[in-house]
Amino acid sequence: MGAGVTSAEGTRTSQAASLEVFVDLFLDPRHNGAGKHPKWCAVFRDGAVQGRRAPLVLPRLWEATGDSAYYVIARQPHQAGLVRDLLVAFVGPSLVKVGYDVPVSLDDTDVIESAVAARYGPSSTFKLRAPRDKRSTLHAALRRMLTLVEGSPQRAWSAPKPLGRLLTDFEAALLGGAPQVAADLLDQIGRQGGLSVANLKHLQIKRLAVLGQASELLAMPGLREVLLQDPPRAVKEMVLNALYATCVEPALSEGSVEAACEVLAQARVPIALLAEEDPVRFGDEAATTLLIGLLAQGQEEELIGAIGALDAARRSSVIPVGLNRYRAPAVRTAPTTAESADDVNTAETASATSTDSDASEWYPASWDELLTAVAEADKAALRFCRDMETDGGTELPLAADAAADTALADLLSRMSDSDYENVWRYALSPFLQEVSRSGLSLPLTLAQVTASSIGQRRDPANLAVLDLLLELFLRTSPSAEDYADFLEHLTIRVQEWVASETASQALDFVDRLAAFATPDQQTRTQAALELLTPLHRHAQRLDQACLASARSLSGELQLDLVWPDWQQPDSSQETVPIPSAQVLVYGMDTGVLDRVQIWMAERYPQVKVALSADKVGSGRLREVARHADFSVLITQCATHAATNFISQHSQSVVYPKGAGSVSVVRAILEELQRRARSAPLGTGRGMRRRAG
Structure with missing residues (x-):
């Protein structure tokens, strides 16, 4: 003792x-x-x-x-x-x-x-x-x-949340484009416990994949141990995509298969732990990486079989030109690897934490069938949702008629709280991504999702998802009645969450209302007033970027009679000139991108903003990313292939706190001001940065 x-x-x-x-x-x-x-x-x-x-x-x-x-x-x-x-x-x-x-x-x-x-x-x-x-x-x-x-007396920093709720919020933050919130939730999940070390690593891998931080993913401590445990196919796909971005794509862009093989053959690269996977079951980037990996490992017979299987699946475009000599006259079936079953209770795992069996074992006939099965925590349904999230070719098209919209809305309205929690955690991300990709109009379903969630959710993760729901709903050209109902759900108890620290999120909502045509001008004006009133009351606490956005939106929505002017800039506040710069802004919502470019051009013409909504890398995108002083990545519904690609070729990457144009403009201005302040103190322009 x-x-x-x-x-x-x-x-x-x-x-x-x-x-x-x-x-x-x-x-x-x-x-x-x-x-x-x-x-x-x-x-x-x-x-x-x-x-x-x-x-x-x-x-x-x-x-x-x-x-x-x-x-x-x-x-x-x-x-x-x-x-x-x-x-x-x-x-x-x-x-x-x-x-x-x-x-x-x-x-x-x-x-x-x-x-x-x-x-x-x-x-x-x-x-x-x-x-x-x-x-x-x-x-x-x-x-x-x-x-x-x-x-002060010793106390817990925060009230503990159930693990399932934390995992749900983590998924919501990634879906809604709130990476800083996702990082905080991941820390809380790690402190609280309840997940195995392997499953916690799976969540870390997913966050880095969504942010496009391929190099950081591959350098993550314990990655080899994760792969040795035969993780879910979703996790393997993320690792393979990261290998493609960091090792394969740069070499193939120079036309050198040999150089790609040399990089994958290095001891630090974990390709040997993935070389036996079937390329047909993965997305394009991952499949290409597996082919190069087989060549790097000297497994030419397996390579010939894998190429034949891809040809038979009509996916010849993923085969690099340098591998054409390995095509066999007859198509042979590539070897497959059976994947292990879950070793973690479903209630304690996130969307990337159970392993996969062959997706052909179960395929839902419709989204109604899939959501019903997910609500019941059916493992095959959860596995199917994970496959859709990893860009692996698993798709479930949405029906384009009003009857399907009504059926989905009715199904969601009948679900219990526990059923809806399962749907929110596992199926909401692939569902909203499919809605975004298809461009279909589902006003009743989107309104029901909002009505089912907004009553009890006011945290940053779910505000990010609400922003996405608002954008998708406004795309549908809703009727005046549907429009009024949705905005009523949107503005329920806004005084509980609209404050100076959530100003950019609230202004993002107002900006979306201003960006789309409205079937009812009075309803839009009332919703904007409810969102802006708490901010106007405490305008002295807003930074200059939010103040400028609030003034601009008030004028655009003709609220000048209500508020002749917002708080004038504090003359004692330190002002930092905005320097000239070239900025790349990436996201999947072209409306947001266009408004960012217009806003910056009107107020800061010395800042040249390039836009991209590409789903995969290209020569043009590479050049734009390389020549930009920094890139801003909106991760809401972004594709991993594009975010990985931009991160690899950018001098610096910044992540906004939200996915709307106000949050993006604020992120650009804050980064430019940070650089202006740091320049006299010797910070170099080319320093790589990961904000958030």
Whole structure:
């Protein structure tokens, strides 16, 4: 007992000494002008070294420019979301307009920021700046935050949610194009427990795949162990798509099959663990990767069989020209690999966490049959939904008549809460993607989905899905009655969620109302008023991008008589000129893309915005991505092939908080302002960045 206590005390002493060394390095006057003012720094230095529950708050001063900032650092990686909530409560956006809600991308060439990243991780730190006349107020607010957090009674940071609800919200965040929310939910799922390590890795793989972060996916710790356990086909497809983006596509674009083989043959590439898969059962990019993998492994006989099977399936287009010599005169069947059954309870797995058997075992005749089976948690139905999500060729066309719309709406209206939770988690993503792809008009079904979910969902993940539902509904050219019913569901209890921190989401909704023709002008105006009123009431808390958007939308919707003008810009607020730049904006909603381009051209003509809604990579898209200063990816309903492709060829990638045009414009302006601030401090233009 005595030895154990001594050991624990020694560990704590060592950790405290290490922390003190880090704080001294941060405040070293050679790198940080704040270190020359010990009285100014004392309260924050003591709080960092002696504190246990509050985040680290450390000031920094650049004497050459007179700029200053406060670095707020989460003590543990999983606490970044909790630190964000504290900063929203204490400083943002009243005192700090940007930097309080998203961790900063740390510069590994900067002595201080590289030390922060090494100790606390690359996504642990918020960087707060305030105008000169508000710096003392910000200083006092951060001191107050430290005092209250350290002195308050010990409590849980947040009320625990059932694991099934967290998984449902995670899927909703990915579907709705809210990657930062998905990251926070993934952290919460990991802390709460209930999933096996393998299933948690599957969720991490899915998030990286949706964001197009192929390199990060392949570098993920434990990936080989995941593949050795024969994961679901959905997970294998994501890994193969990542291999295509990072290893195969760059070589094939130069016309070199040999170079692609050399890359896949390297020890760090896990292609050997996937080489026995049947290419016919995968999407185009994954199938091409498997063919190159067979050649790289020297399995020429298996390669000939796989090519023959693809030819027989009429998928010859996925076979690289350099492999034509392996075509056999007669088509032979490629070897197949039986996939293992689930080893995790269905109620505790997300959409990518059970393994697959042959999809031909069960194929629904209609969406009614599929949704009914999903509501009952039928494993074959859940597997079918996962296959549709992975771009693997599994499709279930929607019927185009009004009777089918009525039948689907009636089916959803009769479901119990537990049935609807299953549908939301497993089937909503492939269903809405099919609606988006087909362009069909299903106003009753979309209205029923909204009515079934909006009453109890007000969190960011489900607001993102609601934005997608609104966009799909407005496409249907609804009748005045359907329009009024839908907007009534949309605006139920808006006062509970519309606030300064959700301003861009609320403005996205208003922007969609303005972008589409309306069957009832009065109904649209009333809905816009309900969404904008809470923002107008607290306009002083909005940043300049949201204020400008609110003014523009008020004028477009002829609300000038209600609000002659919004809050005028704060003359004391620090303004950063928007520099010239070239930006690529990618997304599947061309209406949003067009409005972003028009808005930026009218207000910031020095920023050239290129648009893309391509589903796969192309030579043109490669050149645009390479020449852009950064790319903005709207991940809502995006295809993994295109997002992977853009990420590989872009200098830098930024993810907006929402999928509407206001969120995208805000993301562009914040990134340009961040670059303008950082330029004098030595951050290079070509530094790769993953925001969110």
